[in-house]
Amino acid sequence: xKKKILAGMMIAWLMGFLIESTVNATVxxxxxxxxxxxxxxxxxxxxxxxxxxxxxxxxxxxxxxFAQDFTVETLLVTGNQAFGHGYSDPSGTGGNYVLGMxxxxxxxxxxxxxxxxxxxxxxxxxxxxSIDLSVFSGPFVSLGVVPTFEYTLYDxxxxxxxxxxxxxxxxxxxxGTASARDVxxxxxxxxxxxxxxNTNGNVTLRIDLLSGDYAAMDNFRIAASDTSGDLxxxxxxxxxxxxxxxxGIAGLAGTKLRRKKK
Numbered sequence: 001x002k003k004k005i006l007a008g009m010m011i012a013w014l015m016g017f018l019i020e021s022t023v024n025a026t027v028x029x030x031x032x033x034x035x036x037x038x039x040x041x042x043x044x045x046x047x048x049x050x051x052x053x054x055x056x057x058x059x060x061x062x063x064x065x066f067a068q069d070f071t072v073e074t075l076l077v078t079g080n081q082a083f084g085h086g087y088s089d090p091s092g093t094g095g096n097y098v099l100g101m102x103x104x105x106x107x108x109x110x111x112x113x114x115x116x117x118x119x120x121x122x123x124x125x126x127x128x129x130s131i132d133l134s135v136f137s138g139p140f141v142s143l144g145v146v147p148t149f150e151y152t153l154y155d156x157x158x159x160x161x162x163x164x165x166x167x168x169x170x171x172x173x174x175x176g177t178a179s180a181r182d183v184x185x186x187x188x189x190x191x192x193x194x195x196x197x198n199t200n201g202n203v204t205l206r207i208d209l210l211s212g213d214y215a216a217m218d219n220f221r222i223a224a225s226d227t228s229g230d231l232x233x234x235x236x237x238x239x240x241x242x243x244x245x246x247x248g249i250a251g252l253a254g255t256k257l258r259r260k261k262k
Contacts, residue, residue, distance in 0.1 A: 026225035026232035029114045029122075032060065033219050034097045037074060045135030046079030046086060047100065053110065067111035067162045067204075073100040075131070075216060083134040083182045093127055093186040098218040100131065103209040104140055110207040111163035113156055116224035117201045122153055123229055124191040124205065125221040128174070132181035132214050139181050140213040147212030148175040151191050154206065157199035164204040170194040176215065184216065192228035 037056035043049050048056065053066045056074050077094040080086040101108040116122055128149055132141040152171045154164030170193040179185035195203055205222070209215050223232045 030222040069109035119224040147215030
């Protein structure tokens with residue numbers, strides 16, 4: 001009898017652990033390489049400056065919207081107009097399209113709002129690079145400067161789409177490298193933003209180019225997790241799968257006990 005009780009307790013604990021692990025699993029909130037703009041228009045110099053980020057990438061995924069201040073352009077990496085010959089992307093990291101942001105003359109900002117549930121971190125990964133515009137008052141980038149981005153996580157109790165106001169939960173800064181005005185030199189950055197203290201799971205991420213004059217961003221991956229830096233690379237089985245797995249263990253344990261009793 002004691003063995004049966006002990007086995008039952010162990011099975012209950014294991015099933016509870018597995019279900020809890022599933023509930024608290026890392027959730028991918030946003031995965032975007034900006035390769036499918038809705039209505040890209042080359043406004044000259046391989047940049048679409050008049051269409052907002054939402055016009056090109058809103059509703060990807062369904063229901064998602066950005067907030068932006070000033071332009072936040074979309075650049076055509078594989079065009080032939082920038083600086084008279086087009087951009088160069090030796091690593092191929094940028095694909096066809098990337099986002100561009102200005103820090104001088106006007107302060108471009110980008111906001112992304114999510115609900116992270118009870119998770120402790122909003123983990124943000126992306127590629128950043130110095131780059132420049134040859135049109136629309138460009139070039140902007142001074143020789144040898146490096147782009148420095150600031151990522152600020154705001155509490156957003158009403159769940160509104162915006163650039164973030166009120167309580168700051170966390171803030172991190174990262175820098176890229178200096179490059180020629182027409183050449184992308186990408187740096188991959190990973191930012192584990194601590195969301196502890198948020199009101200109800202709703203948060204807003206504000207992205208700001210602090211310095212570097214002009215720079216690009218691409219390949220966003222944003223995840224909510226209890227683990228710092230976890231981007232959800234390892235899939236977690238569905239609860240139903242876990243339940244079947246636990247049931248299988250229970251069956252095996254019961255069979256073993258019956259054999260010992262015989």
